[in-house]
Amino acid sequence: MKEYFWVEKYRPREFEDVIGVPEQIVNSVSNGKIRHLLLTGTAGTGKTTTAKIIINKIAPNDKLILNASKDRGIDIIRDKVGSFAMTSSSNGNLKIVFLDEADYLTKDAQASLRNLMEEYSRTCIFILTGNEEQKILDALKSRCSHYKFVLPKKEEIKERLKYIVNEENVNINDDNLDLLVNKYYPDIRNSINILQSLNELNKEITSDMINIENNQVEQIFNLINNGKSWKEVRQWILDNNILFNQIIVKMVEYTYKSNLSNKVKILLLLKDTNRYLNICANPEVEFSLTILQIMNLVKEK
Numbered sequence: 001m002k003e004y005f006w007v008e009k010y011r012p013r014e015f016e017d018v019i020g021v022p023e024q025i026v027n028s029v030s031n032g033k034i035r036h037l038l039l040t041g042t043a044g045t046g047k048t049t050t051a052k053i054i055i056n057k058i059a060p061n062d063k064l065i066l067n068a069s070k071d072r073g074i075d076i077i078r079d080k081v082g083s084f085a086m087t088s089s090s091n092g093n094l095k096i097v098f099l100d101e102a103d104y105l106t107k108d109a110q111a112s113l114r115n116l117m118e119e120y121s122r123t124c125i126f127i128l129t130g131n132e133e134q135k136i137l138d139a140l141k142s143r144c145s146h147y148k149f150v151l152p153k154k155e156e157i158k159e160r161l162k163y164i165v166n167e168e169n170v171n172i173n174d175d176n177l178d179l180l181v182n183k184y185y186p187d188i189r190n191s192i193n194i195l196q197s198l199n200e201l202n203k204e205i206t207s208d209m210i211n212i213e214n215n216q217v218e219q220i221f222n223l224i225n226n227g228k229s230w231k232e233v234r235q236w237i238l239d240n241n242i243l244f245n246q247i248i249v250k251m252v253e254y255t256y257k258s259n260l261s262n263k264v265k266i267l268l269l270l271k272d273t274n275r276y277l278n279i280c281a282n283p284e285v286e287f288s289l290t291i292l293q294i295m296n297l298v299k300e301k
Helices: 023-030 047-058 074-086 107-119 154-168 174-184 188-199 207-211 213-225 230-239 244-257 263-276 283-299
Strands: 037-041 063-067 095-100 124-130 145-149
Touching: 023 047, 023 145, 037 047, 047 095, 047 124, 063 074, 074 095, 074 107, 107 124, 154 174, 154 188, 174 188, 174 207, 188 207, 188 244, 213 230, 213 244, 213 283, 230 283, 244 263, 244 283, 263 283
Parallel strands: 037 124, 037 145, 063 095, 095 124
Antiparallel strands: none
């Protein structure tokens, strides 16, 4: 199936295509001496991509993949993970459990996971990723080979984006590509999403287009604070060709610095929207519903 989202279309399929993947991981997979892994580091530095490459090389048909930011409780670990780990592999080889964003797991869930990792270590490999290492229990860390993904160099990110620009015939000059890299560094995933969103306007990508969302965020919140209806705000968004993946980051920054009521709830909502925008069928629907929820939260006292 043809990938629509560039972040998936150009997701590296081999270790050598991942910026900064630790050599020890490559060697352990090649030698068949892989053990439980904990991959930590800043968002967009290749943790999830590396985990998926490992899965495809070791157990493409015997895997369980969960996003722990959503499936984070002890029942998920006991029921889904436990049930998967205790069953035999279809071919007698290793199975893999991949828990993305494992730093969201509750302490009880982590404790339960630790027990499963010990019990099924001969037949099942566990891979955990997370942005915040300090949220992972020491007892869980001790059962994993821990690799910290360092920030890629800006030049490395730019080279990856240049490859995509050439493949997709994107109209952007070298200076503006630098601007895009600098603005979203070190998150290469977000840079790719923004590049695709800008390209869909079917015109040359300029510096003004890359920086436009600052004023748009203020306009959206001004409309909300001035009591405009959801229909009016939504129409303004449609009329102004809002780039949803691009503006959501600035909305987080704006909200964080603001005195909005229910600030924390709004930030959590924006966090979820940022993730869903990359996988939903219609980004405009996702974003518009987020605006409606923000409007309701702002009205609450």
